[in-house]
Amino acid sequence: MDTLPDITPFQRRLDELDAQMAEPSFYTNARKATEISREQQGLRRMLEDYQAYARLSRELAEHAALLKDPSADVELRALAQQELPELQARRVTLQQAVLLAMIPPEPADSRNTVFEIRAGTGGDEASLFAAELYRMYTRYAEGRGWKIQPMSSSGSDRGGFKEVIFLITGEHVYKQLKYESGVQRVQRVPVTEANGRIHTSTVTVAVLPEAEEVDVQIDPQDLEITVQRASGPGGQGVNTTDSAVRIVHRPSGLTVYCADDRSQIKNKARAMAVLRSRLLKLKEDEEHAKYAAQRRNQIGTGDRSERIRTYNFPQNRVTDHRIGLTLYSLPAVMEGNIDPLIQALQRAAFEEKLAELTGGPLPQPRRPASDDE
Secondary structure, rough: OOOOOHHHHHHHHHHHHHHHHHHHHHOOOOOHHHHHHHHHHHHHHHHHHHHHHHHHHHHHHHHHHHHOOOOOHHHHHHHHHHHHHHHHHHHHHHHHHHHHHHHHOHHHHOOEEEEEEOOOOOOOOHHHHHOOOOOOOHHHHHHOOEEEEEEEEEEEEOOEEEEEEEEEEEEOHHHHHHOEEEEEEEOOOOOOOOOOOOOEEEHHHHHHEEEEEEEEEOHHHEEEEEEEEOOOOOOOOOHHHEEEEEEEEEEEEEEEEOOOOOOHHHHHHHHHHHHHHHHHHHHHHHHHOOOOOOOOOOOOOOOOOOOOEEEEOOOOEEOOOOOEEEEEEEEHHOOOOHHHHHHHHHHOOOOOOOOHOOOOOOOOOOOOOOOOO
C-alpha cells in the first residue's frame, strides 16, 4: 500500500477537540479533560507525521524524476540514487506510525482491570493451575509497578483456587491484559497422578475493564442482596459473622459472591465493583457484535476443546493458538515473563484493524514466528 487514507476526518476531530479545550469549563471534569487532552496530543502527533510523510513522498517523486531524466547532471543522479533507500525506509516508518495512529483506541484501554480466574475441567489439577496462573499474572503486574487488590476467592482442598477475583490498578492495565481472556489449558503429569500419565486440564480467565457508577446505571430494585456467614477457612472472625455478600442482578442473571473481608460493607462494595465491571463488559460485547463477530470469546465453557493457549510442561512450551506462536521458555513465562505473548497478540490485533482500515496489510509486516503446536 503506497498511500494513506484521507486525513480530513482526523483534522476535523482535532479542530473539535481544540474548541472543547478552549472552553472555560473544560477542566471541570478532570477525568474527561485528561482523556480529551490525550486524544488531542495523539491526533496532533499523527498529523505531524502525516505532513512529514507527504514531504517525503514529494521528495521521493523528485528523486524518481531525476533518475529518469537522461539530461540530468550525473553527480546529482548518483546522489539521488544513494539517498533513495534511506528516504524509502523513513517513508515506510512514517506510514506505519500514521496508520497505527488512525486506529481508534478502545475507550477501556486506560482502565484498571478486574481479573477473574476459575478452575475448569480437571478437578484438583485445574484448581492448582488456577493458583499458578494467579501467581503468574501477579508477578507480571508487580514487575510493571501495578497494584493487586484481592476481591474474592474460593480455595480448593489441595491449596489451589476454584475461583479467584482480584483488581489490578495501574497505567494501561486493560490495554496490556485484555487478550488474556479465554480458556487456558495445561498439559502435564499432575501431583495427584500415581502412574505418571499426562493429563489435560483447563482454567478460564476473564479480563474486565473496571467500571464506575457513571458507566453502568444499576437500579437497586433489580438487585437481590443476601448476607450470610463465610464458609471455609478465613481467619479469626470471618466465618463467625454474617459478612459474606451475594448479589444477584435479576435482568442479566449475573451473580457475584464476596466473602474475603471481615467487613460486610467492604464485601458489598467489592461485589458491586465486580458486578459493574461484568455489566460493562456485557454492554461492550453487545456493541461490538453489531459490527463484527467476536474474534475471541470472553470465557467459553471450560471444555478442553476450547482454548486460547496451552502450557505444555513435558515439552517446556507455551503455545498461543490464536496467532500460532510457540515459545520454548515455559518456566520464564510462569514467572510472569509474558511480554513476548502480549506484544505478539497486540501486533496481530493492530494488523487486523489496519487491514479493515486500509483494505490491505501493514507495510513490511513483522508477524510473530510460529511453530507447530
